[in-house]
Amino acid sequence: MITTASEGAVEVPKLLSTSLITASLAAAVVLPVGPAVAATAATPATTLASAAERSGRYFGVAVQGYKLSDPTYAGILDREFAVVTPENEMKLDATEPQQGRFSFGPADRVVDHAARLGKRVRGHTLLWHSGQPSWLAGLQGSALRQAMLNHVTQVVAYYRGRVHAWDVVNEAFADGTSGARRDSNFQRTGDDWIEAAFHAARAADPAAKLCYNDYNVENRAHAKTQAVYRMVRDFRARGVPIDCVGLQSHFTANHPVPADFATTLRDFAALGVDVHLSELDVEGSGATQADSYRRAVTACLAVSRCTGITVWGIRDSDSWRASGTPLLFDSSGTRKLAYTAVLDSLNGACPWAVVPPAATRSSG
Template sequence: MRPIRIATAALTAAALSLPLVVTSATAAPPADQQAAPHSNAKFDRLREAAPKGFYVGTAVAGGGHHLEQDYPDPFTHDRKYRKILGQQFNSVSPENQMKWEFIHPERDTYNFGAADAIVEFAERHRQVVRGHTLLWHSQNPEWLEQGDFSKEELREILREHITTVVGRYAGKIQQWDVANEIFDDQGNLRTRDNIWIRELGPEIIADAFRWAHEADPEARLFFNDYNVESDNAKSDAYYELSQELLAQGVPVHGFSVQAHLSMRYGFPGDLQQNLQRFDDLGLETAVTELDIRMDLPESGVPTAEQQKQQADWYQRVLEACLAVEECNSFTIWGFTDKYSWVPVFFQGEGSATVMTEDFERKPAFYALRSSLKDAKWEQWKESWKRR
């Protein structure tokens, strides 16, 4: 057994002592969307608008590209950001803080500080956590990608990583993205750029699910990918693989669509049908990384028409999920443009989230809240009929 060093870098005391109950830090909605006078402020929150058993979440900004920006770690230092994070959502996903390069920077060293802080924050704010991610071709540390390991050593490295990370948070993580982006857009396994599949073969995918299940039998284990919102070659590959693994008794519990959408392209109109076919297999489904980017005018400010279209798309994705029985987890990939990954990776595109850099709510925010409230009302009516 190799000795392992675990680093749990402490966050600032001020950042960790935020109150549980917070007030709205966002701009007032349009007059026709404002709550009635003297209404309870909690009903102005996405998490309170959601039907029972439905989780509306966000990525927690930090790690990754944020380290290269001219601001300190958002989760640790931005008090307003953390207030809204705790106020609006009942599910959180570490954006980068649980990826290999961040949480396992050296072979015998784990850095759990940032991930621990997110899990502790979630517990205090009555939120569930989505773990992201265990087996991926990207954002791996150099020691892993450049190392000279035998197949047996590499297999043990992955087993030990999954056992250690999943085991540490056993009982505290609701869902894990176990295998992330394992197919290309043509539906072929990434046998060149995924070190695990390239070196250990496709069978390692099933092993990853088995190891994660052994480390935490209560966590729900997912496939996760982008460009799988529609019924296409890529989502077909996941459908076929899911059937194979389920037939083998592999503990695969869910299939999730990231839904990084761009208004340059069309909306995935068959999203609901695509989620439904995985539901019909007996899998849970989820939307895990939704953002909707757009080409911005020279002013950098989206037009009213762009905001209207964006709101419509956010609402349509949410309603597709709500319409599928076992789609109970809906996550946007950050809620403010202040910390969005989109402008960093997509030149000329931006304004992809539901709030501005100043945390003002966009039409997309109100569209989500409206659909959540409608779903909650329908749920209540159905419950009343069964009495």
């Protein structure tokens, strides 16, 4: 799957004492969820961001900078979402089109727009086997490794303090049943290339949350999921600075939301990392699509360290797979049934009902 997409800066929701549960649900109650967040059972939130905030989570969106001049597009972005992910503007071919010569203008447009509105930014993505400039093809071995690490250092340092979380490495594992690493040019520099990238990112901005991001890792039984899990477990054991895992969550009729999706999220969270639905979209329409969105969001809400959700675009016409009408707003910017399902699910989240991460993983 080609994408054109952890963040852990939100505090993990704190479980409330049982004494609060006995309070009338109709009364307005101030809940100590990370930063003080006022939540009332009687007054539902009216936007995705405000509804997610009630359980201490964020709701974000992937943005294409050149569309910010579209008033319908920008209006939905500004109203509904708390976190912004540049869809393409921070990828390697965009930020370093020539070796050692960096270009941040398009990415700055997204970052500056978010900053003006008090929204946070997730950086996507520092290293990926796709979306590479042509000059990288001429490098290998130590020269490629040095260029790779310099790219991470320069980009993260440039946005230090302005990007709160990074997808440091994207899609480094192969599809299929092997659980092997993808045979990319970065992989051919040595098995330690991923951890080297995380160390470089941490040195460039110690405050930023650092994430690994991948697709087809939503089902815990899949070899790819198991392989990513083992890598994260190893990194945590050895002190490699990984803070979060992004499960892209691109769903279709042939790749539906797994029945045990919450268990997969909980397994990763048990390793001590935050988890995110980092590129959520669901092909389809009507009630079937709405139910799939509801199940995905509910899975996140069931796990305390699932701290946020990003949908991969605003309107169906903005999507990288527009023919599948996979987003929450139709091409005219009208809310779909899927939007209502997500908003209702977020409004129904009770902080005291959040399930803590499991202590162990049963397989892998």
